[in-house]
Structure formats: C-alpha cells, structure tokens
Amino acid sequence: xxxEKFNPVGLHEPEGYMQVVVATATKRVYIAGQIGVDxxxxxxxxxxxxxxxxxxxxxxxxxxxxxxxxxxxxKWTCYVVGLDEAKLGEFFAGIEQATDNGLVPTAATLIGVQxxxxxxxxxxxxxxxxx
Numbered sequence: 846x847x848x849e850k851f852n853p854v855g856l857h858e859p860e861g862y863m864q865v866v867v868a869t870a871t872k873r874v875y876i877a878g879q880i881g882v883d884x885x886x887x888x889x890x891x892x893x894x895x896x897x898x899x900x901x902x903x904x905x906x907x908x909x910x911x912x913x914x915x916x917x918x919x920k921w922t923c924y925v926v927g928l929d930e931a932k933l934g935e936f937f938a939g940i941e942q943a944t945d946n947g948l949v950p951t952a953a954t955l956i957g958v959q960x961x962x963x964x965x966x967x968x969x970x971x972x973x974x975x976x
Contacts, residue, residue: 846871848919848975850951861937862953866919868975874911878924878969879903880961888965893925893932896967897939904970905943913974915944920952921972928957936968 850863880903881889881896889899904921908914925936936955940948961969 846976848917862950864952866952868919872912872976874908874913874917874974874976876904876907876911876972876974878971879907880963880966880969882966888963891965893935893967894939894942897936898943900968900970901940901943901948904972908972908974911974911976913976915949917974917976918949918951919973919975920954921970922954922956924956924958924961924969926958926960926967928955939968 847869849867850865852858852864856864879900881899882903883889883899889895905915908917923936925932928936961967
C-alpha cells in the first residue's frame, strides 16, 4: 500500500492539508459523518471546539475499528454550521485537542452549512481512508 501526498507546482502551498493524494491500496474505508456526541448520542458541548474535538475523537475510533490510523486518512470533509473566519481558530483548536497534533495533512474540504440534522450540532466530519 502506498499513499502519496503532495502539492503540485502551480497550486498554492496550503497549511494543514494537501492538494493531491494518490492512494494505491487493498482496502478502502468510508466513514460516515462523525459528530460531537458521546456514546449515548448526547451532544458534548455548546461550542465548536469541544464538538470538533469529539467528532475527531469519534473519527479516530472509527479508523481504529477499521484497522486504520490517521496516516491512512486520504480525504476528509467537514461541515461547520455558520462557518466564518472568526470560527476557524476554534475549529482548529478542536482538531489539535482530539488528535494531539497527530492528524497528518491530507486532502480536506471545509464547508459552511446552515444546519445539521440535530439543532445543537455545529460540526460533522466524513472521511475516506486507504489501508
């Protein structure tokens, strides 16, 4: 299995993610949208940082259950309610808290949305991994 991650010449050099990921693997893992809830499906907090941390913790559990780790993550998409520039710091603080800076840069998309399926949810993260 190989996963090649790079930023091609002609595109800007992003911080925290990669422009292109090429994966040759034997097993592809699709992980449904993970949210900031505990095992009882209770929202963990009213703020974006705590919900982001829990959503990424839940993503880590899903990766591990599939036999994968952060290094196997090739793409994640994150939906944030009411996303604006002021919320970015809180969002990234949640990622750092959950992953202990272990989140390896990969292809990623961050999308602002009006709402998620529960009224108190602020973030949802779906992912693809290659093992």
